[in-house]
Amino acid sequence: MKTSAISMDESLAKLKIFKNEVMQELQAPEDLSKEQVLEIFRKMALIREFDSRVKTLWKQNFIYGLAHAYLGAEAVGVGACAALKEGDYITSTHRGHGHVISMGGDVNKMMSELMGKADGYCKGKGGSMHIASVDDGMLGATGIVGSGMPIAVGAALTASVKKKDYVTICFHGDGGTNQGVWHESINLAAAWQLPVIFLCENNQWAISMNYERATGNPAVADRAIGYGIPGVTVDGFNPFAVYEAVRDAVKRARAGKGPSLIEARYYRYIGHFVADDERYRDTSTNNPWAEQMDPIKRMREYLIESKTATEKEVKAIEQSAIDLVEASIEHAKNAPEPSEDTLWDGLYSSEFMKTYGGK
């Protein structure tokens, strides 16, 4: 009698072969209005401008410590969050600026926070790496790889227990996929069928570690099988592709069908953090993604070609982004430093501080 188990060889034959190219043509989906499409482009341009200026400001020491740019990933964050509604949550990585803007955040508050000022999102206590616009549903950037995973699961748990229909997107990178907690979180969410979308921003690079070297099967989406949840791979330079995948996953989640895994595959063509000299790789064009890099350029060209907007309108949108960021830098530079007696604020709740002092 033949057992139902397959042989080792048969199981290997089932493996997908890692493909670099996931390129999808830009095509605005039907359920997005023109305004929504332009808003996507505007947010992408805003992220692009913001994080480009951050790099310079960091070198001038207006921004200090650790800062990680979302350059090149604009399509992922903006495309994904376009599928969310008010009340939904996201958890973030260390590249949080793009997520704040994707969730409709205020660049003045963000720039203030990056400069450590009192009116920043975190009152100067968090900086770039812990940027959080909690009121917008963005549950904070984090310096610990993968730490947002179980937090997203917890947020989804609240929705389940309280019978609310909000969803949570868990943004994480390829680097986080090999943390133990990545597995634990997806597993738990799948076991409990929680309304969370695990969105892997796979830019193929974890600082100097190319993803192919870091894992046996670099196709992140393939892992979904292990948890019994759907897993898809989309073009990370294409906001519409990301939007559609997330939209579908959100629908499933809201309908109580549990979590999904989406791999938005693209390429990190900048350094890991703002001063990374990238001596660990060849950044020349010996790179299969070279053609399609720069999602802003792709969108710009698409908008004009598809006659969604004129060249003038497109330029105006990009200019508005430049202006907004310029204003935020001016604002942040003039914003006040936090006073010394705010050092202890926020360590515990104010009731606690009042009762116990907290020092």
Next chain:
Amino acid sequence: MSSRTITIKQAINEAHHEEFARDDSVIIMGCDVGIRGNPFGVTTGLYDKFGAERVRDTPISEAAIVGACLGAAITGLRPIGEILFSDWITIPMDQIVNQIAKIRYMFGGKTNVPLVIRAPVGAGGGQAAQHSQSFESWFSHVPGLQVVMPITPYDAKGLLKTAIRGNDPVLFFEHKRGYEITGLVPEDDYTIPFGEAVIRREGADVTIVAISIMVHRVLKAAEELSALGIECEVIDPRTIYPFDYDTVLKSIRKTHRLIVSHEATRRSGIGAEIVSQVVERGFEELDEKPMIVAGLNVAMPYNHTLESMVIPDEENIKQTVLQMMDRV
């Protein structure tokens, strides 16, 4: 208000039931907390009464469990996460130390973190190296956390309620070999504020600050010492952070002698912090050098004789007191 005698286990169980009934955002998750009612029986009855949504059996994923508690806490629930043996708290350390303790602070005070992690501590019975530890000193060391260690039914119930109702994260370290300790507990609802020590026994000769199960061992030693004419003042701080130094200092002003006792390892244990604080704040009251009676600096052995050498007991306390009083 009438009181009845129950065990610590029953007291903790009651606290769960009452808080679950009082506030439907209270949930619990951990291995075997639901259907099994926890291997020690601490969460008995919760699953049947409050259902699978709120009483969640989990896979063995401490990092996910604790992290999910955080996610739930900042989005409106009041979760209790249970880690059956405090030794395994090493697995979700990042969630506790880097996320839970700091999220309110890092995000500029924007989030409440009303969560409780219960992780029973305690040695004895041949549980050996990986199931006998107590890490209150680790977490006392992390700003943003609170650490609670009750050892009477009255304290366990009242402190757990305070922990659940508070908006800050709490590590609740009950003693897994103290579940059968009995005591009087009021029938009506009550809470106990943190940072308030209790003087379990009054005396004028030496102050002994005892942590968790050591309270009971120290009280036994104190009985024997009383027969020798030495009266010990035994203080149970009940909470490690916030810690009630005022009560200890007041006692020192009377006795001028200090001993601290905990089951956890001597080296860099919480006793070191307590002694240094008392020396700093009450140096001029000390007539003797302070002593710490604690677990030996060794991994807990399995063999019961070796094990009993490591765990501090009544005899260790007694000898230390006698030495301090020049009565050896």
Next chain:
Amino acid sequence: MATFFTMPKLGMNMVEGHIVGWLVKEGDQIKEGDPILEIETDKATNEVEAPATGILAKIIHHENEDVPCNGVLAVILNEGEQLPSKIPEMIGEDIAPKADVTSAISGADKKADGADMAKGTRIRISPSAKKMARELGVDLNTVTPSGSQIKRDDVQRAYEDMQKTKSAGVPSDVEAKAYTGMRKLTGDAMVSSTASTARVPLFLEASAEGLIKQRKSLSNEDEQVSYIVLLAKIIAEALREYPYMNTQLSGDQIWEFKAINIGIAVDSEKGLYVPVLKNVDQKDIQTLQKEFSSAAARALDGKATSEDLNGGTFTITNLGSQEIESFVPVINLPECAILGEGAITEKATIVDEKIIPQNRIGLTLVFDHRLVDGAPAARFLQKVKHLIEELDS
């Protein structure tokens, strides 16, 4: 070159001096030998002279300060000189005692921190005991530890003892006053001497006729010569012949002094002083008398200097004016012997087989048998008698 004016060591046991006051101001022109500073030691006030001529450029220690011997008190400069960039704290050794815990010299509150002042083995004191001692005003130097360190109980006991001695239930018909100051110092010295010497008294009587004649002839209206000065001169002569009576026990050595310095006990309101006449054998009576008079006057005023009171090798004491015929005085440690002079009384004496009235004087020599045996001591006293009686020839 700058001259550093330091605290002088004015007595064998002096370790520090208390500045009573400067007699000059900073910036004043001073001459070598001028008195510029007044200091106080155990029992005496002293003037200290300038060691050099120049300008008192900088005063470092001021009124009411206690400064150890050899401590730099001020800087004297020549005209146009600058103050040195570094002024040393001390010139020479710090001569503080090396004993364990010695008696406090000045002020109980300053020395309450006992461990700090001892330079040898440290007595450990628990923090609580220190505090208690400070609050109760217990001198930690008077506390004996019952174990390896001083604890609260020890301080408590010391305090209770202190209370007992302070006011051991003064009865209602008793007036009490503190046993302190000169009285206590003298008392301590007497007890110390009595307890540590092998004291033996020798008594004899001598004819005082010669003394009386001598005194009359040497005195004039200005200066009355006193008997005791005469006696001092005589004793000096005797000591030259019997130098073993001019000795002291110093540890495990016997020191025989070349100089003959005789102390004469003076009774004053303030207490018992013993001004010392230096080199008595080399001076004439008039000089000696002058010296004695002024020293005695200073003593009576409570202004005796260390120069007055130190350096004695032999002591005489006299209770003749109170009609005491003989008495057994206490040896003035560390000296070898003391002579007690009694009253000159007219007595019936047998001379040449006839009973005649004669002025006689009783002399008691108390000597330390550790240093001298009976017969040698007796020979000395006998010599004194002969010298006295030779005056009448």
